[in-house]
Amino acid sequence: MTAASAAATGRGPSRFGFVKGFLWAVRILAVFGILWGSYFSITGGRLSFDQWKDLMVFGVAQGSVYALIALGYTMVYGVLGFINFAHGEVFMSGAMIGFFAANYLNQTGLWASQPFLSLFIVLLVCMTASTLVAVGVERVAYRPLRNAPRLIPLITSIGASFFLQYAFRGLFGAGVKSYPAVRALDGAWNVLGFRVIKTQGIVILAAVGMMVLLYLLVERTKTGRAMRAVAEDQEIARLMGVDVDRTIVTVFAVGGAMAGVAGLLWGLVFQQVFFFTGFLPGIKAFTSAVLGGIGNIVGAMVGGLVLGAVESIGPSLVLAGLGVPAAHQLKDVVAFLALVLVLVFRPTGIMGERLAEERA
Amino acid sequence: MPLLETQGLTKVFGGLHAIDDLDLHIEEGEIVSVIGPNGAGKTTFFNLVSGMIQPDSGKILFEGIDLVGLAPHQILELGIARTFQNVRLFQNMTVLENAMVGQHARTRSGPIRAILRTPGFRAEEEAIRRKAEEALAFFGTRLIGYRLEQPAFVLSYANRRRLEIARAMATEPKLLLLDEPTAGMNPRETLELTELIARLRDEKGFTICLIEHDMRVVRGVSDRVICLDYGRKIAEGTYHEVATNERVIEAYLGTKAVEGV
Amino acid sequence: MLLPIRKRNKEDDVTRRHSTFWWAVLVVMALIAAACGGGGTTTTTQAPGGEMTTTTAAPGETTTTQPTAEFEPGPLGAVTVAPGEPIKIAALQAISGAVASLGEDQVRGIEIAIDDRGGELLGHPIELQVEDDGCSAEGGTTGAQRIVADPQVVGIIGTSCSGAGVPASQIMSEAGLVMISGSNTSPALTSDLAGNPGSAWQPGYFRTAHNDIIQGEAAAIFAYQELGLTRAATIHDGDPYTEGLANAFGRSFQELGGEVVLATAINKGDTDMRPVLTEVAAAGAEVIFFPIFQPEGDFIAQQAREIAGLEDVVLFGADGLLSDTYVVNEFTVGMYFSGPASPEGSAYDEFVAKYQEKYGEAPIQSFHAHAYDAANMLFAAIEQVAVVEDDGTVHIDRQALRDALYATEGFQGLTGTLTCDEFGDCADPRIDIVQRTEETPDIAAVRANVLFTYEPGA
């Protein structure tokens, strides 16, 4: 159709290329596949309505964890413009150190008698640990490279990531560490007809809360203004009297603190941590940040939620409906395909990013 | 038939009409200057013609072919080359390589021929090199000799501007769009470039459209001057006609005074 | 709302003077030197004369001493250990990456086996060379190449992963060595237990771990016949081991007359199992068989309790989860596990005590005992075939060593009574099904709580 109309406008080079055709085919196939799979899944009645609702809640909760970590990615990317691969390890270090605090409190009995006080103490420990690690990595691996091409800090961040993983393994052993359970958070709430497991509810609330705090920090405070100035142009910010190094350290510290919060919540929900814990959530969080529009705080949140929901519902809804066996094995395939599709439809992510819009 | 013609060209950025229902034409062999205060939409006009952005409505006809919807490289193949206001060279490539890139659209050999180093490929490479050197030689000794192998970033500001023009020349265009070619040059260099622009038309036969703030340059080279303001054409004619046009003076005085008027 | 994106620097030209290749090489060398100090093989050599501890795994004392006849090497050659020189064995285990604990645990098992012998064999110190198999085919290849490059290495304890075992066993076999794995379970490496060699079978390859087929059958019989369950779901994690075992279970379960209502999978690294468990609930499974590892196994057991419709489901794991760090968790109460039959007595407790003492933590995975047995099997076989000269020189004939291992019968190990078949499957064929209850909060108690013992052919 498009080809015909292009031909009708007259002479000259073709306006319809292979690429456009391919992308349209992808779009049509995707929409068709999703509708087809969903139709069979829903009409097949394999899952009840309540189960679909549960899947939704699970997805949102998982997405909230991604979102919390993604906030740190987005902060660093927004201000410094490079991918901090070690951020997943920053998150892991919070969760890992937090485990020892939680374990100690559990042994003293405080964990059982004063669960919320204990959680608060552990939260502080997690945040401190993650912040210290994040700031330390910045000092050693990134600051000397402030003016290098952006691929260089990417490589040092990979190096830092390796180092942190194996340093934690060496220090604390390779075994899986189990967080003590919080009895007070057993059970579920009923929210508007959705069954929300309490720990998951807390994760969702915390993610939204942290996002709002971060948003206020960036938009409403002097520090936030400095961050935005540095993000815009480091040199000019410096000339305008902004302490660039200090601002960047603040960015890493805040991102680290967010990762620390995520670490504790991880301990609450999954009760497990080991030296490799940070890797996959790190990648997923980065995916979330891109999905939402990297550099965009609200985008990180939205991206995380969407990714979580897609991972949770996608395999059951689309793949199982299409007759794919062991659909949940392919949940990452669904997640990444969703990312590709979103970017094919909206090249700068769901919420977009400022620079790209100017360029478009 | 004019070489380039726009009909009802409109581009809106977030509610702001950068180009608003613009009709203009450029005849073959002309040197046309586009002037106007900052933000009048001059560079947007170049971006539209070169295909870097797409118009919201209207047509851009080049030798009767509508350019709307074409990729920039297709437009270049048709014969439109441009330079940039804030010189955009391939900084880390050599002077010669920069100019050789200009020949990209005029040559064909693909990866397989490049790997096999066929005689056709070698001949083509030789031709590319010759044409690039030819374009560079247009600026005397400034861009040749040892400079051929220098990376572009070591060049002086004026030489970068020259190299950018040479790169555009190497694409063998019919229409050359020069975006503030003399910005940042000293008076002597400006004068030299003014002469050069005239030579470009006379010797190479390019049709030239330039955006310029320096009115001495505009007066020196233009066959015709078009003045834009808020994306609309407010005046057109010879230099003197436009320079004395009330709306033009108003537009400029409303923003800033112009030297040389 | 939006954090502005930093303006991209043009790839700044970062050049430094004196950038030459050699300089860089030297920096690396110097750095390696500076950061890591010296090097060499990671070895565990203990001076002779250490304390000799007797264990149930002590081998039969059948050292052949033939001082007179000159030693004649067999078709695969022989290892000759001069007086004072160590007897070298190698461990090819996954000690990096996400599954590092799997390999590290086994290395520790081997090290304890060496300690138990006071660090020496036939009067020679035992030297253990540890190589990383990376849990991958290429890691197995490189590691095996490195091991076989040293002509003094007698045998290999490894690999951790079947994927690494396939190429490694081939390299090892061609070099004339023997290899005993404590955790490869793929039928491809040995046989289908019906007399047909697996596609990757190599002479000289042995294992103390179970062939997937046996354990799958045991679990299926228990679930179907003893528990009377007819609707099962299986979950694997994409590891060849777990996938093989889950499928073996499914096949047996169906043959017995049960129905596999859902055969699904997760990925290593997944944490949120609730969606997949929702599917399991929807399929109406009565039992979930998930022969996977930690930490994914934790997530399944823990989260299953939160899913509507899975309140009463039977959770069934395999030896991959039969570890201390797993069963201490409260959410494992009521779970069943299949695993090798526990040996009589307190040998395993003693072993765990040594482990704890030596490494400061409880066993981190569940194959340390298999590796321990593998090492002892190897030592026993060496002792059996070694020809010791008067001056202490030891000759170990490679073919004889293989033959001795194939002839292993009734070897008492931590994992049971080991007897090798013609394709190298040595594990005690008895499988115990144990249960974690409120009263069995630690691994020893769980292992002792045997509900059912399966003996093939019985």
Next chain:
Amino acid sequence: MAQTVDARQALPERELVPSPPVDLGAAVKWGLIAGMTAVFVSAIGMVQAFEVRSVVVGVDLGYLVLFGAALVFGYAAARPGEQLEGFLAPERGVRNVAAGLIAGLVGGAVLWLFVLLIGAVDIRSVFPSVSPQLRDLLTFGRGAGFAAAALIGGFGLVGALGGGIPVLPERIRAPLVNALAWVLAFGLFEDLFAQIFRGAKVPFLEDLLYQPGGGLSLVGALIVFVLFFAVYLSTASRRETVRSRIATMSPSERRRWVGVGLVVAIVILAVLPQILGNFLSEVFDLAGIFLMMALGLNIVVGYAGLLDLGYVAFFAVGAYTTAVLTSPGSPRWSPEMTFVAALPFIVLAAAMAGIMVGTPVLRMRGDYLAIVTLGFGEIARLLFLSDWLKPYFGGAQGILQIPPLELGPLTFRSSLDFFYPIYAFVLVFAYVSWALQNSRIGRGWMAMREDEPVAEVMGVDVVKAKLTAFVIGAILASFGGALFAHKIGSVFPHSFQILVSIVVLVIIIVGGIGSIPGVVVGALILVGAPELLREFAEFRYLIYGVLLIFMMLKKPEGFIPSRQRARELHQEEMMQDAWLRKEEEAAAAAGS
């Protein structure tokens, strides 16, 4: 460095101000860092794990690591600042040694405090490696008092030695440090050197250098030290001249030398595996396969500027296509082709994969591209792993029984054999990279990398250029995959982790992005190093991480930067001067 210093000494002395002296306060800071490092390597179990390995005359690796911290940071504390314009060259003398000494003493004190701590409190429940044995090691088995003296004294001494390094005259310093590094390397990589000696038919060298229990003997250490010291000392000046000679060569002359170099390289390649033996050949094979991928990715990232983090997908496609087509064990369909017959299909599959990945990402910018390609890498692995496609690709159980590589009458089976086809392909691909770089299409890529919109306006069809880059990159990677499959004899999804993509990317960046020799060196070092670091078993990725950071901080442009990045200003000046001189001479000749 020597040149610039000379130039400044030519200036009148009185205009210069003395440089600030070495900061002794900072030495305390370095000491703290040294102490923390020593505590760290102890707490992660390195000291204990390395205790059993003797490196040089009975000095074991554990203590070497420990005291190495004092040496390195003692040197760091004593290193004089950069000479700034208008300043005298910094003084080197007692003050440097004092700084090293202070750093060492502080470091030793920190470590001693750690010893006291682990003596007083049992922290093993948190740090499993902090065992009583570690305490014994750190106290040398003689209690805390002795430890105080030994650690603080020892660290101080070693720190002072480190601090003394900058005091030595430049002429001695470099050879000395290099020779010591070589001694350590010989001690560290004893196995490798021993194998090389055996392969090169000079086994007596092994007995000469090494003592029976492992580690260099005193004589061996001396031999290595003296040998390398002499070599470095005597060639120091000559290397400078050779370097400047190369810089001023004419293109045709340079081409001739490149030709000679190539012939020499091929001869060396032909002989090398025979000397190396199977294990080292294996390391080279692996490096070669990564090198193939790196050459491919260099086209995508280095030339075309497309940050691809999912490059492993193409490697996997190559390996799986090969497995399905050649193995009798292929699950659904096994035509059991030979490698040569399968080749067109492998190329086709790779090209299709390149288009599948390349097309959706065409309009995406750097970081979007990175994560989307990373996603494609994971998608490929998960699909090959999945139960869904198990009937075709074997799922988790992989595909076994891939036959050895056959090329006409030749069969390649062992690691040693594989060296030849792998490096033959490497040579071909290096040529392909070079040929593409120096062509119309290569210039298009570079222009696109520099400034995509401008390149497009200048006539580069970026859609075509990007797809071409993706497809060619995919094909190169798929060859790597095909050889990999033949070499290993089996394929499993586990071999195609994200880590592979990351390692390949690291290779090209650390080697020098866009530079073919850089990629070669990068692959050999970055794939070779972890294999050589096998010595460090579980600590090798830790060390790898530290190395990566250190490399990037010290040489962000890579080992061998590409021509564009390498153009150093002083070379420009030299060339300019030469040209101007020629002009002047010409003018003079014309005038006279």
